[in-house]
Amino acid sequence: MAEAARKRRGRADEDALFDRELDHLPPEARWREWMHRVEATIFAAQEPVGRETLARIVGKGCAIELLIDDIREELRGRPYDLVAVAGGWKHLTRPAYADAIRAAVGGSETKADLTQSEVLVLMCIAYFQPITRAELSSFFGKEVSRDLIGRLRGAKLIASGPRSPTPGAPYTYVTTKEFLLEFGLATLRDLPDFEALEDAGLLSKEKLLTGDIPVGLLGQEGDEEEAKIDIVGDETF
Structure with missing residues (x-):
């Protein structure tokens, strides 16, 4: 003291x-x-x-x-x-110099590689947080594994949120400061407006349930279900 x-x-x-x-x-x-x-x-x-x-x-x-x-x-x-x-x-x-920086010193140490499935789950958490693993599983119509959640936690993109008021009081999940850093967001308010995306036909809860979501909405590209997706933001640290 x-x-x-x-x-x-x-x-x-x-x-x-x-x-x-x-x-x-x-x-x-x-x-x-x-x-x-x-x-x-x-x-x-x-x-x-x-x-x-x-x-x-x-x-x-x-x-x-x-x-x-x-x-x-x-x-x-x-x-x-x-x-x-x-x-x-x-x-x-600036993004224009990302290739030059990679050529000189390689990739960023903060870079995380996620599968498309992990990106979809991360997107769901970002938009609907705080959300439980059971609720995530209900969105996708199949169980979201603890291993998948563990990988997102290991990348420091999500963390435990408040306990849910549902029976058993399970932990919820929320995105982190590292998530904002990776995607170059000042706050979660900078996420694309969900209702606007629905109105534009780019995103819907139905698409979320079936996994038919354009990964490019998070600034990424990917074709195969298990294709690796580089989620560094538009800026280079």
């Missing part, structure tokens, strides 16, 4: 010494310094950096979205960009 309190006091002292407002600088120079701080923080981070973190290094009156917009404008024409993903911002290389 004492150690934790000491660390909190130390952090508070550091915060007090850190000049966020930069009132001594003219407005243009202040904005430029805030841009540099934000870009440097995102560049140094391994995970997407959220608003709360960025708010620690800029003034109270700073509009973080406008800062990001200005940084992205300066990065226009560069081979990388700042991308909103998984609830924060991250430096990602």
Whole structure:
């Protein structure tokens, strides 16, 4: 307890010494310094950096979205960009350079290979979460195995959600932050609108039940049931 309190006091002292407002600088120079701080923080981070973190290094009156917009404008024409993903911002290389990066250093360590069946189950979880394994099985008309769920969990694309209120209180499954990262989504709201897809005739619960779903909806290609599908997103990490 004492150690934790000491660390909190130390952090508070550091915060007090850190000049966020930069009132001594003219407005243009202040904005430029805030841009540099934000870009440097995102560049140094391994995970997407959220608003709360960025708010620690800029003034109270700073509009973080406008800062990001200005940084992205300066990065226009560069081979990388700042991308909103998984609830924060991250430096990602542009898709046009994916082949060059693979040729130089090989595939990404975060890349996951899934069968088409696994992609279909993952899509179902993404749209209908939280959902139990029994409910997933009822969607497809056949049992979704524990092994399949285990592979998705092993890839860190899904995790256990709240227990279902149904008899036996089984665990439900939900998608994860890693799922958002893999597909380049800022939030689950960025998934294609399910009703719009149904209205366009591209996706329906009937198609989901029969497994007749265009895998390309998740930005992938695949023909055979067990064909391997590379689910890295449109951006290269």
